[in-house]
Amino acid sequence: DAGITQSPRYKITETGRQVTLMCHQTWSHSYMFWYRQDLGHGLRLIYYSAAADITDKGEVPDGYVVSRSKTENFPLTLESATRSQTSVYFCASSDPGGETQYFGPGTRLLVL
Amino acid sequence: AQSVTQLDSHVSVSEGTPVLLRCNYSSSYSPSLFWYVQHPNKGLQLLLKYTSAATLVKGINGFEAEFKKSETSFHLTKPSAHMSDAAEYFCVVSDLSGTSYGKLTFGQGTILTVHP
Numbered sequence: 001d002a003g004i005t006q007s008p009r010y011k012i013t014e015t016g017r018q019v020t021l022m023c024h025q026t027w028s029h030s031y032m033f034w035y036r037q038d039l040g041h042g043l044r045l046i047y048y049s050a051a052a053d054i055t056d057k058g059e060v061p062d063g064y065v066v067s068r069s070k071t072e073n074f075p076l077t078l079e080s081a082t083r084s085q086t087s088v089y090f091c092a093s094s095d096p097g098g099e100t101q102y103f104g105p106g107t108r109l110l111v112l
Numbered sequence: 113a114q115s116v117t118q119l120d121s122h123v124s125v126s127e128g129t130p131v132l133l134r135c136n137y138s139s140s141y142s143p144s145l146f147w148y149v150q151h152p153n154k155g156l157q158l159l160l161k162y163t164s165a166a167t168l169v170k171g172i173n174g175f176e177a178e179f180k181k182s183e184t185s186f187h188l189t190k191p192s193a194h195m196s197d198a199a200e201y202f203c204v205v206s207d208l209s210g211t212s213y214g215k216l217t218f219g220q221g222t223i224l225t226v227h228p
Contacts, residue, residue: 042202042218043156090155099144099163099206099214105155 003027006091006104014112019078021107023091031094032074033058033101034066036087043090049074081111114139114207118219126227131175131190133222135203138184144206144214145186147177150221151199159201162186173197198226 004025013019025032034046045058047066055066063085065077078085088108092101119134137143144163148156160171167179173196177188186203200221206214 042220043216045216094214100146100158100161101214101216102158103148103156108153 004091004093004102004104006089006107008107009105010108012110012112013081015081015083017081019081019109021076021078021089021091021109023074023076023104025072025074025091025093025104027093027095027102028071029093029095029102030071031101032068033092033094034064034074034076035090035092036060036085037090037106038087046076046089078109081109083111085109086111114143114205114215114217116203116205116217116219118201118203118222120222121220122223122225124225124227125193127195128192131188131193131197131224133188133201133203133224135186135188135219136184137186137203137205139205139207141207145177145179146204146206146216147171147175147186147188148202148204149199150202156202159188193224193226195226195228198224200224 007022030051033048035043037043044060049055049068052071068074088106090106091104094101115138117136146161147159149159150156159175160169162169162179170176175190200223202221203219205217
């Protein structure tokens with residue numbers, strides 16, 4: 001199906017473990033984004049990517065790593081998970097004009 | 113710098129009555145404005161967007177919003193609420209100035225409850 005998908009949808013992990021959240025889009029959008037959603041903070045931008053092999057930090061990048069070897073995929077890695085990274089993570093991509101972002105269904109991550 | 117204020121954290125209406133969700137924004141440039149809806153445990157779905165064309169914007173599911181520059185507002189309305197409208201709604205401003213993509217600033221969200 002066309003659109004933007006995320007996997008896994010739910011993840012429980014332990015402090016110190018490495019976790020990778022996957023994002024895949026079928027629109028061939030150039031821009032892709034990772035946000036986290038937390039109560040009291042709304043959505044905050046973690047990282048974004050303008051194209052394959054081009055990534056940049058957002059508002060809250062510490063503790064996260066991204067890569068983009070292919071246009072359609074934009075994985076987010078927590079190298080050593082901490083409890084403060086418990087959150088809902090949303091991936092998004094934007095249309096050619098860059099204005100409108102379309103969001104995936106989210107990944108709920110719990111770090112114990 | 114841009115900012116978004118959603119004036120109500122919770123709105124409760126009866127089914128069949130009008131819905132009004134209020135949003136004020138601040139932006140140094142002519143912004144693009146959006147409303148997104150998030151149903152429980154779901155992603156964010158785009159309801160409608162304003163991008164400097166008509167000031168009255170129609171979206172999906174009978175929602176519409178009016179851009180009022182003089183009041184810096186972008187309120188979301190619907191004439192008749194349906195039970196399926198119960199969700200959280202986010203007003204979002206996008207600023208393309210200085211970047212090649214729309215940097216989004218989200219409001220804190222308004223939870224809409226619809227009573228039978």
